[in-house]
Amino acid sequence: MEAKHTADFLPGTLEMLILKTLSRGTNHGYGIAQHIQQVSGDALKIGEGSLYPALQRLLVNGWVAAEWGVSENNRRARFYQITPAGRKRLAEEVRNFDFVVDAIGRVMGAA
Amino acid sequence: MEQDLAEDLRIHQEMIEDELLGQGRNADEARWEARRRVGNVASTLEQGRAAWNWVWLDSLAQDLRYAWRGLSSSKLFTATAVLTLGVGLGLNTLLFTVFNAYVLRPFAVKDSGELHMLRRTAPSGGSWEFSLREFGDLRRRSDVLSDVAALTYTNVPGTPRYSVLIVSGNYFEMLGRPAQLGRTFTDDLAGPDSDPYLVLSHTAWVTKFGQDPNIVGHKVMLHGAPFEVIGVMPEDYAGTESATPDFWTPFTMAHRLLGSSVDPFSPAQPRQFRLLVRLRGSVDPVRAEEAITPYVQSASGGIYEDPRSVRAKLEARSSPVALSPQLLILFAPVFVSFGLVLVAACANVANMLLARMTKRQREIGVRLSLGASRGRMVRQLLVESLLIALLAGVAGMAVSQLGLVFGERLVLATLGPEFAPLVRLHSLEADYRVVGFVLAAAVAVTILFGLLPALQASRLNLTQALRGEFGSTWRPSRLRNAMVINQVTVCTVLLILSGVLYRNTINFRARETGIRVQDVMEVEVRQAKTREEIARQFPAAAVVARPPLHSPAFETMVTPAGAPAAMPVRFNYTSPEYFDVLGIPIVKGRRFTRQEAEAGAAVAVVSQATARKFWPEGEALGKTIRFQRVQRPFIGNVDDFAEAIVVGVAKDVISGWTWEGDDPTLLYLPINAASRHARVLLVRSSPEALRRAIETGWPEVPVQIVPLREWLAIQTYPLMMASWVGTLLGVIALLLTVSGMYGVMAYLVSQRQKEIGIRIALGAPAAEMLRMVLRQSLRLTALGLGLGLVMALGAAHLLVANVQMNVRAWDPIAYWLGCALVAVAALAAAWPPAWRASRVDPMTTLRMD
Structure with a gap:
């Protein structure tokens, strides 16, 4: 492992990150993983073993939709797109996340 | 879906490879690194499936495959278990098929839920049928009833014997069923003197007319009149009664089948029709009863002592027998008996399963120690049981179908040759309800016989099980x-x-x-003249109003001489020969003479029990009996004479139900063959001789000969x-x-x-x-x-x-x-x-x- 600090995810945060990524535009699995890694400055590395099951869960709940298409370098790829229900879900998760982070911050600050 | 995911993962791997190649790694290294990063594809796929809940289905299929392998490897066990359960399920399916045919399956008519039978009831008992005038009045009650049909059932004796439902003209329209061949009839019927016609049921068309495609237009002789066949009903139309009649004919032809004395159009307006009503849309039956009751009360004046106590009563008629709590209570012993046999069969199979578990303890132990969860184990064993039960369900269907065929034959064979043609069974075919019942029963018994063994087996102690022993909790x-x-x-x-x-x-x-039944034949002959002629042909022949051993005789109210009040007594009209033909001894006095019978003399013979009841201490002979007139259902009125003199005392006999014993009372009144009360001939003869004699001497008389013995x-x-x-x-x-x-x-x-x-x-x-x-x-x-x-x-x-x-x-x-x-x-x-x-x-x- 190159990165020494790979953050442990709070349960459910991976889905939130995926939804956030997709809210900027459709993307394929590789692109999603890349985006999260880049934006987080390599702090968050998504293992493929957890990315795809998470994508499946999002599909089952109807928060994302998938479609086969062609990638930027002419490769066949499966593109994921956030659905309106997914956007609503994302908003909820962000609210919860902010609340939790805020709370944790206060606890840590008090110490 | 799974293929999509696999493809997605493969492409992902390629993208990583591209990226690494772009960073200047060599091809092998890049591929290896990419594969490492994607990780265990199979596990990812499985997690993907889990997200879709497919693991459950997948492992169910696995369990089924495993169970099938297990069962087919021990064929003897499987066969025994399937057969045992199959018999249990089959018997219950048979019972359910009958129940379904009579109670659950609705008549194949338009909106069967709206159909009801209308009856009038009174606390004093009895239920009078309706006259055509009453039918006409009720048909106008469009506030609660959308339509009313009048019907009455009759049999036309002969070979073959025909059953006929005489109905009002609107019957078929009201039920919304057209004919399959030809046509039905409608409300605008031709007059009583027009040429008679009938509509054939599908069953009669097949069994009695060889499914003749040109049947429409043919004539069928009924009581000497040629009835033209105008149509045949479809196969699924079984009528609105518990048995499908052979014919339907409009009530304008009733007089040809019932005889002129009961012509529904006569001014006497005999009450002989049952009324099938269709409730208006959403009208509640109770409300409809309340709405009709005042009319029914006003129309019941002549027949009930207290017409104000009469009520209209509606009974659901969506199937031959309405489903009601009383019905379920009545048949509960039958359901319970059949159910108990199924329980016994389940116990047997559970026993076999337990023995089998004991043999399989090592296998179960191994699977548990390899990490199978207890729930999974129980499920596996239950799936095996379910498979057995489903196979048994299939066997049960076969058993029930065979049983029905056999049972129907048995009933007809044991009824006696003269009786069998009188019995009509409702169609007993299996429909989707029966199949549903079998499936539900199979699942239910799986729990019954499979759950306990499965729970027991999964509760074993691992270390002991691996050694081939069950732990101390295994009992x-x-x-x-x-x-x-x-x-x-x-x-x-x-x-x-x-x-x-x-x-x-x-x-x-x-x-x-006390009644001689050997060689005594019973024939109903409607025409007085023919009755006389036939009676004269045989040395030992009697006429009677109500033949013995059918049911108890009706009662009438009488006041015996010296008694303070009127009391009920059973009575019958018989010719003097009745005592000879049936071998009933006269213990005191004499029987009627032939002259008394001809003249309708006011004499009577009483049974011993009657004599004791009327005159406990005194002599019965020579006493008078005064007849009272009352209006009450099931009480007959003797209007031939105001009083009669007792001329003889007959020995007590059983002429009603055998389980009742000797008739509690019985009064014999004299008639001859020509009397208006006479109905049935009792002839001492063999059935063949009697039939031959009637067929040669009176070919136009339809005869149905039943030995009294039957x-x-x-x-x-x-x-x-x-x-x-x-x-x-x-x-x-x-x-x-x-x-x-x-x-x-x-x-x-x-x-x-x-x-x-x-x-x-x-x-x-x-x-x-x-x-x-x-x-x-x-x-x-x-x-x-x-x-x-x-x-x-x-x-x-x-x-x-x-x-x-x-x-x-x-x-x-x-x-x-x-x-x-x-x-x-x-x-x-x-x-x-x-x-x-x-x-x-x-x-x-x-x-x-």
């Missing part, structure tokens, strides 16, 4: 013993009860009626039938018990073989081993018998309370025989294992491990 023997006890109980109850019923039937049949037998037929069905169920339960007992004892012996070997080696006598096994089986049998006896006693008393037939509940012989049979069978089943126990060779057993 299948206790469970298995309970099942055998249950089986013994079930067959004891069934056998005792059918024994009680059988003995009662035999007892009733053996009862001396009427006698038919009285106890339902009781006899119940005892047969009970015996059949009891014997099946007994067979299940025998195999259950054998299984448990054989298992016991094989399990304790080592111990027995050691005991024999230490000098225990072989006979002691035999006794040990027999004692064990005796204990189970005794417990089951005890329970069975108590339950049988309770059930018999319930039966007596519900069946108004003077059935004796306590019959020592039936109880003793039932118990003895079960005990002997159970011990016989335990004998072979016991014998094997006594022959255990100590040397072989000790060398076994």
